[in-house]
Amino acid sequence: MSPASQVNIAVIGAGGVGKCFLSQLQGLAARKPSPKLNLVYIATSRKAVYNDNFAPIDVGSAIDTLASSSKTPHALPATVDYLSGSPHPVVLVDNTSSQDVADLYPSFLRKGISVVTPNKKAFSGSYKLWQEIFSAASSSGAKVYHESSVGAGLPVISTLNELIDTGDKVTKIEGVFSGTMSFLFNSFAPVAGQGGKWSAEVKKAQSLGYTEPDPRDDLNGLDVARKLTILARIAGIPVESPESFPVQSLIPKELESCSSGDEFLKKLPEFDSQMEEVKAEAEKAGKVVRFVGSIDVGSKSVKVGLEKFDASHPIAALQGSDNIINFYTERYGSNPLIVQGAGAGGDVTAMGVTGDLLKVLRQIS
Numbered sequence: 001m002s003p004a005s006q007v008n009i010a011v012i013g014a015g016g017v018g019k020c021f022l023s024q025l026q027g028l029a030a031r032k033p034s035p036k037l038n039l040v041y042i043a044t045s046r047k048a049v050y051n052d053n054f055a056p057i058d059v060g061s062a063i064d065t066l067a068s069s070s071k072t073p074h075a076l077p078a079t080v081d082y083l084s085g086s087p088h089p090v091v092l093v094d095n096t097s098s099q100d101v102a103d104l105y106p107s108f109l110r111k112g113i114s115v116v117t118p119n120k121k122a123f124s125g126s127y128k129l130w131q132e133i134f135s136a137a138s139s140s141g142a143k144v145y146h147e148s149s150v151g152a153g154l155p156v157i158s159t160l161n162e163l164i165d166t167g168d169k170v171t172k173i174e175g176v177f178s179g180t181m182s183f184l185f186n187s188f189a190p191v192a193g194q195g196g197k198w199s200a201e202v203k204k205a206q207s208l209g210y211t212e213p214d215p216r217d218d219l220n221g222l223d224v225a226r227k228l229t230i231l232a233r234i235a236g237i238p239v240e241s242p243e244s245f246p247v248q249s250l251i252p253k254e255l256e257s258c259s260s261g262d263e264f265l266k267k268l269p270e271f272d273s274q275m276e277e278v279k280a281e282a283e284k285a286g287k288v289v290r291f292v293g294s295i296d297v298g299s300k301s302v303k304v305g306l307e308k309f310d311a312s313h314p315i316a317a318l319q320g321s322d323n324i325i326n327f328y329t330e331r332y333g334s335n336p337l338i339v340q341g342a343g344a345g346g347d348v349t350a351m352g353v354t355g356d357l358l359k360v361l362r363q364i365s
């Protein structure tokens with residue numbers, strides 16, 4: 001296959017991460033003239049922008065063009081057919097959290113369309129989907145990267161892959177895997193000082209762009225469970241789903257039946273006392289409480305939930321939305337390889353997506 005001089009980029013999802021990705025794409029296209037990067041399709045649930053014959057869309061004004069567009073998106077299966085008619089190689093950038101988009105990755109990949117995404121749904125859904133994605137990619141040669149699905153732009157997946165590919169044996173992975181949970185506990189139960197109200201901090205995390213589109217997906221532990229499912233599978237444990245191991249939810253029982261995220265957030269202040277009790281119990285033991293996850297590779301066990309830490313522990317001392325991921329391996333012995341830094345937010349997540357796009361471009365152009 002001769003190297004491509006132009007690559008067409010199709011973007012689905014233009015929210016917090018999608019907007020930052022477009023801005024990074026504009027910078028990338030300016031810094032890196034070859035291959036020429038053409039934005040040819042951009043869609044949200046209700047609107048889309050695309051031109052006849054895949055003529056490029058101006059990246060700098062794409063968000064405004066999308067807002068005023070009267071075009072509706074292609075139905076998802078039809079998007080596969082549409083993009084497979086491209087005269088140049090195509091990279092699909094999925095910036096949604098949609099299971100429906102994720103379910104179509106094998107179809108995109110089979111048609112030679114590479115996929116880069118921060119969406120966790122495909123890689124933490126059924127194990128069958130995981131297998132279909134990687135077998136479609138290996139049979140067509142299309143690429144698939146999802147660095148930002150764990151730890152946003154932090155090099156978590158690339159680090160784990162390199163440990164394994166270079167022959168190290170990973171024995172345990174543990175740490176704080178949620179930017180939202182990190183921010184919540186660092187501000188609600190800080191090592192020093194009073195801390196804010198739980199429900200008010202949840203709203204702040206949402207307005208800072210840390211939460212999932214529905215913040216209940218963070219608070220019920222499922223977002224962390226999805227990340228651990230992804231890492232466990234890469235480490236060779238065929239975890240069936242994020243529901244197949246113990247996950248502690250922080251959703252008050254009384255609010256489990258809320259029909260929307262908005263209703264949940266409105267009622268949450270009535271239940272602040274429940275989290276105050278959790279905090280007070282840790283304080284009584286001279287500790288702080290944090291939301292953590294771990295994978296024990298030897299025993300194939302994965303768990304997610306609250307634990308108490310001494311104030312001097314690195315997990316207790318995290319700041320803002322920081323994640324910390326400790327890789328215990330044979331090579332690193334008792335001092336783990338540690339990856340730490342912001343684990344949520346539009347720009348840092350988009351950085352992982354743009355970095356993945358670069359990995360694809362290096363291989364197809």
Ligand SMILES: NC(=O)C1=CN([C@@H]2O[C@H](COP(=O)(O)OP(=O)(O)OC[C@H]3O[C@@H](n4cnc5c(N)ncnc54)[C@H](OP(=O)(O)O)[C@@H]3O)[C@@H](O)[C@H]2O)C=CC1
Pocket residue numbers: 012013014015016017018043044045046047095096097098100101118119120148149151152179209210211212213343344345346349
């Ligand atoms: N925010 C963060 O810090 C991080 C986010 N991620 C992941 O990045 C992804 C995006 O997150 P974020 O930008 O915060 O989410 P947002 O809710 O801000 O944006 C989601 C976008 O996806 C669009 N969308 C949703 N469903 C569909 C669909 N079926 N077809 C087309 N468009 C769709 C939405 O359009 P509409 O409004 O029309 O529905 C919206 O434009 C998620 O998978 C998230 O888990 C990963 C790491 C960190």
Ligand SMILES: N[C@@H](CC=O)C(=O)O
Pocket residue numbers: 148149150151152177178179180181210211212218223343344345
């Ligand atoms: N909601 C997630 C976003 C990144 O995956 C988090 O808070 O970590």
Ligand code: NA
Pocket residue numbers: 147148149150151152153154155156157352
């Ligand atoms: Na990452």
